[in-house]
Amino acid sequence: MNQKQVKKEILAALLEVAPEIDARTLDHDKNFRDQYPLDSIDFLHFVLNIEKRLDVKILETDYPKLSSLNGSIKYLRAALCL
Amino acid sequence: MSGLPNGGLNIAHEAVDRHAVGSHRHQVAIRCLDASATPRDFTYLDLWKLTNQFANVLQQLQVAGGDCVFTLLERVPELYITVLGTLKKGSVVCPLFSVYGPEPIRTRLISGNAKVLVTSKRLYENKIEPLRQSLPGLKYILIVDQDQQIPLSCDSFWQLLNRASDHFTISSTKPETPALLHFTSGTTGKPKGVMHVHNAVVAHCASARYALDLQPGDIFWCTADPGWVTGTSYGIIAPLVIGATLLVDEAEFDPMRWCQILQNYRVNVWYTAPTAIRMMMRLGNDLICHYDFSSLRFAASVGEPLNAELVLWGKEAFGTPFHDSWWQTETGAIMIANYARMEIKPGSMGKPLPGVESAVIQRLSESEIKVIDVPEQNGELALRRGWPSMFVGYLDDEERYHRCFINGWYLTGDIVRRDIDGYFWFIGRVDDAIKSAGHLIGPYEIERVLLAQDAVADAGVIGIPDPIINETVKAYVVLNAGYNASNELKCYLHAQTRKALGPAVAPREIEFCDKLPRTCSGKIMRKLLRARALGLPERDLPTLDLNL
Numbered sequence: 001m002n003q004k005q006v007k008k009e010i011l012a013a014l015l016e017v018a019p020e021i022d023a024r025t026l027d028h029d030k031n032f033r034d035q036y037p038l039d040s041i042d043f044l045h046f047v048l049n050i051e052k053r054l055d056v057k058i059l060e061t062d063y064p065k066l067s068s069l070n071g072s073i074k075y076l077r078a079a080l081c082l
Numbered sequence: 083m084s085g086l087p088n089g090g091l092n093i094a095h096e097a098v099d100r101h102a103v104g105s106h107r108h109q110v111a112i113r114c115l116d117a118s119a120t121p122r123d124f125t126y127l128d129l130w131k132l133t134n135q136f137a138n139v140l141q142q143l144q145v146a147g148g149d150c151v152f153t154l155l156e157r158v159p160e161l162y163i164t165v166l167g168t169l170k171k172g173s174v175v176c177p178l179f180s181v182y183g184p185e186p187i188r189t190r191l192i193s194g195n196a197k198v199l200v201t202s203k204r205l206y207e208n209k210i211e212p213l214r215q216s217l218p219g220l221k222y223i224l225i226v227d228q229d230q231q232i233p234l235s236c237d238s239f240w241q242l243l244n245r246a247s248d249h250f251t252i253s254s255t256k257p258e259t260p261a262l263l264h265f266t267s268g269t270t271g272k273p274k275g276v277m278h279v280h281n282a283v284v285a286h287c288a289s290a291r292y293a294l295d296l297q298p299g300d301i302f303w304c305t306a307d308p309g310w311v312t313g314t315s316y317g318i319i320a321p322l323v324i325g326a327t328l329l330v331d332e333a334e335f336d337p338m339r340w341c342q343i344l345q346n347y348r349v350n351v352w353y354t355a356p357t358a359i360r361m362m363m364r365l366g367n368d369l370i371c372h373y374d375f376s377s378l379r380f381a382a383s384v385g386e387p388l389n390a391e392l393v394l395w396g397k398e399a400f401g402t403p404f405h406d407s408w409w410q411t412e413t414g415a416i417m418i419a420n421y422a423r424m425e426i427k428p429g430s431m432g433k434p435l436p437g438v439e440s441a442v443i444q445r446l447s448e449s450e451i452k453v454i455d456v457p458e459q460n461g462e463l464a465l466r467r468g469w470p471s472m473f474v475g476y477l478d479d480e481e482r483y484h485r486c487f488i489n490g491w492y493l494t495g496d497i498v499r500r501d502i503d504g505y506f507w508f509i510g511r512v513d514d515a516i517k518s519a520g521h522l523i524g525p526y527e528i529e530r531v532l533l534a535q536d537a538v539a540d541a542g543v544i545g546i547p548d549p550i551i552n553e554t555v556k557a558y559v560v561l562n563a564g565y566n567a568s569n570e571l572k573c574y575l576h577a578q579t580r581k582a583l584g585p586a587v588a589p590r591e592i593e594f595c596d597k598l599p600r601t602c603s604g605k606i607m608r609k610l611l612r613a614r615a616l617g618l619p620e621r622d623l624p625t626l627d628l629n630l
Contacts, residue, residue, distance in 0.1 A: 018585070020577035033334060037181055039585040040335035041519055041551055044361065060365045061338065 003077060006054070010072045013049035017042045028069040043067075056080060083287060083323065092255045093262075093283045094133060094169040097322035099252065102130030106298070106325045113301075113347065114159050114330045119339065121347075122159065129166065129322075132243070134250035136167025139242045143198065143222055145173050147253065150194045150263060153177045153308075154187065154201040154209070157332045160226040160239055161308060164200045165318055169261055169280075172253030176263035176275075179309025183584035184209045185531055186273070188216060190265050193275055193477060196220050200239060203227045257281035257470075263477065264311045266411035267515055267524025275477030276411045282315070283323060285415035285471035290320035292435050293407050295380040295422035298325035300350040303343070305331070305358060310521065311411040312384055315471070316353055320415075326351075337362045341373045344400070348377035352400075355385040355520035357551045359392050359404060367399060375400045380422060382407055385520030386552040387508040390428035406431055408508065410494060411522075412486070414471030418506055430505040431498070439466035442500050443491065451488045460509055463498045464491035514608040516545030518553045523587055525608065531582045532557060535575060537565040542598045542606045543589060546615050557589040558611055560598060567594040 011023050014032065021036050032038055038046075047058055047066055056079050058066070066072040076082075083096050101107060111126040124132070145151065151168040153175070155161040161177065168175040176194050178187060187209055191199070196219065201210060203225050210223065211233065224239040225232050232238045255261070262278040290296040294316070302321040306313035321328045329347055333339060335358055344352065362370070381402045383392075388406040396404035407419035408431040418440065420432035434440040442461035443451045454461045467490055476483045486492055497509040516523040525543035532541035540560035545553030559575065561567060572592050579588040599607040613619070 015573070018577075018580060019573040020580050037183075037580075037585055039181060039519075040361065041357070041590075042585050044550070045590075061369060064336070064338070 001054075001080065001082065003073065003082060006076050006080070006082065007069070007073055009053045010050060010069060010076070013053055014046055016049050017045045026069060031067045032069070033067065050076070054080065083284065086252060086254060088254060090254045091257045091280045091283070092169060092172070092252050093280050093286075093319055093323075094166045095252050096283050096287070097169075097319055098126060098129050098133055098166055099170075101126040101322070101325055109299070109325070110327045111322055112159070112162055112328045112330060114157070114162075114332065115343065115347075116158075116332050119331075119333070119343070124159065124162075126322075129163075131248035132163045133167040133170055134248045135243045135246040136163050137170040137250045137252075138246035139224075140168065140171040140173060140198070141250075142242070142246065145171065145198055147172045148174065148260065149197040150174045150176055151198040151200070152191060152194065152196040154180055154182075154199060154205050155226065156180050156202070157307060157330050158202075158226065160200060162318060162330070163243075165308065165314070166322075169255075170250060170252050172255045172259060174260050174263050174277075176265075177308040177314060179307055179584075179586065180205055181307075181584045181586050182209075182309075183580070183582045183587070184213055185582040186527065186584065186587060188213045189272060189527075190275075191217055191220060193265075193272060194263055198222045198224065200224045200226060203230050203233065206233060206236065255280050258474070260474070262314060262414075264314065264411050266311075267522050267527060273524060273527060274479065274482065276311075276473045277475045277477060278414050278471060279474055282414045282471035283319060285469055286315050286320040287323045288437070289416040289419075289435055290316060290324055292423075293405070293416040293419035293421045294320075294351055294353055294382055296321060296324050296326055296351050300324075300326040300379075301329055301348055301377070302326040302351045302353070303329040303331075303347075303349045304353040305335075305340075305355065306353070306384075306520070311414070312353070312520075315415055335361070337365050338369075341365070341370060344375055344378060345373045350377055350379045352378060352381045354381070354383055356383055356388045356392060357385070357519040359383060359388070359396070360550045363392065363395055363399070370399045378402055381405065382419070384409065384416070386517040387431070388429070393426060393428035403428070408432070408496075408506070410496075412473045412492070412494075413465065413469070414473060415469075417465060417469075427501075427503070427505045430501070430507050432506065433504050434506075438469060440464065440506070441466075441491065442498060443493070445488075445493070448485075449488060451491065451493070457500050457502045460497055460499050462512055463494045463496045463506065465494065466490060467492050514544065516543075516553050516555055518545060518548075518555055519551040519586065521586055523555060525606075528555065528557060528579065528583060528587065528589060529606075531579050532559060532575065535578060537561055537571060537575070540598050542608060542611050544608045544611045544615065546591075546612065554591065555587070555589040556591040556593065556615060558593055558595050558598060560595060 065075040223236040226239040265273040304317040382405040405420040420426040539562045548554040599610040
């Protein structure tokens, strides 16, 4: 899996929770929750979706690292040894 | 509590002014943490001046006694100044949950006949500006942001405040003067505007002592947003009346941040919700044990039933078990709790607070009830009317208000069981209201948004059990002819409901179906929908209703 595919899966995990998000205008560096009204349950479901899609275990303590698109890509690249 | 110097009763006098001239004047009344967890402190004296200034602003804007001031704000200092300043002025205050989408906001502003709205620039532009034309009664919008361009036809909260005097003589409100408005959901119809009077402060104060063990000087953290009744009764009023320091966190829930706050700000009493506790439990004890919670003396929970496992985990993780409590928007204050001075029965709601008379009843007709005297029987929880924080009405719906009372009892709509020791156990709701993540959600409000979509012919919304948030909102949708039950359409409807209602209310699941089960009179049979969702046998349901 390459970085492009990881990004695609992250966006899919996010849109599954909040389909109102426009992926084209999403600021890659900004916290998702500062751009769209996501609550803590949405964010939890987003992380669980990533775990399922990428077959990876994410520690609760690492959740804040997934709070933006680029943060998620960076974290998952390391976790998946890409 | 002292009452007003010239007679009468005012919540803000009890919460602020009394302390501002007494020994608590230089004590921190509110410690607000911003998004970066930087604290901003307001002493009782500071709060006295700021709330006086806001009351003077309202005076200047010619806001009258019965007029309603709304807030649509995150948990920022201006929210607390507005609520208390409005109460000083003798007007009615209604804090709205800032995570709501435009639709619930519009309904509530119209229903509450809002005259003033205090909000932020971001929330105004995202949620209010598009609605402005439909809100002719809304005369003033005050924007709290500083150093920002104020939108057209809005005013600057701080400019007005800074020009106002910091001396104000509180209106001579009486115990029965309307003070607070909160909206709650029922199964049918619009959200109910629940009205409370200044006398409610008597119950806020007494119940915080009994059920939360709250004492003067305590650092108290109520994690609920003031947009919900808990966040006002206990997230603003009760701790200030008692002379505690109220901790306020502006940020949304984050389990690790919460552990840090409990530790770093040396919280003594913590009032939170089962969903948050469940999400913190996921952190695991290995991580939690690194924090120092030695300041925490008492922890309590409200919003939905707290399972026994969580009650006991509190002791393990934080050094104190969670004390579950029960009350409603209508009751205005905690009515039943595992309170400080009694033994906890994990999983139970607890016992009625002193002064609260409760019963388990059976409804026989619209005007007749039977009190069930024997323990261990399921029935509806009823409270003897007349406690100080009992709601005084539903906005513009007197008939609905009167229907809540039979023979001097307020019927809560909650099914409970009372055990042999007098502890109450929550069983479920009489109606179809959904308890999700600590919020009571009415299916009708969601169904209405779905039905407004061209593709939707019919919609039925239910709550299905969820291990974290108690119930998750699920919508069943019947499509109009010509629409395909595609995944794209499902995503579209999901997005539309989230945009209109906000994430806390919108369904998290949508399923297409061919037909909804309805009674002869056309009422959606949500119990049957729930049975289907859970794969339970439908034959156990009353056959009379099964007219599909």
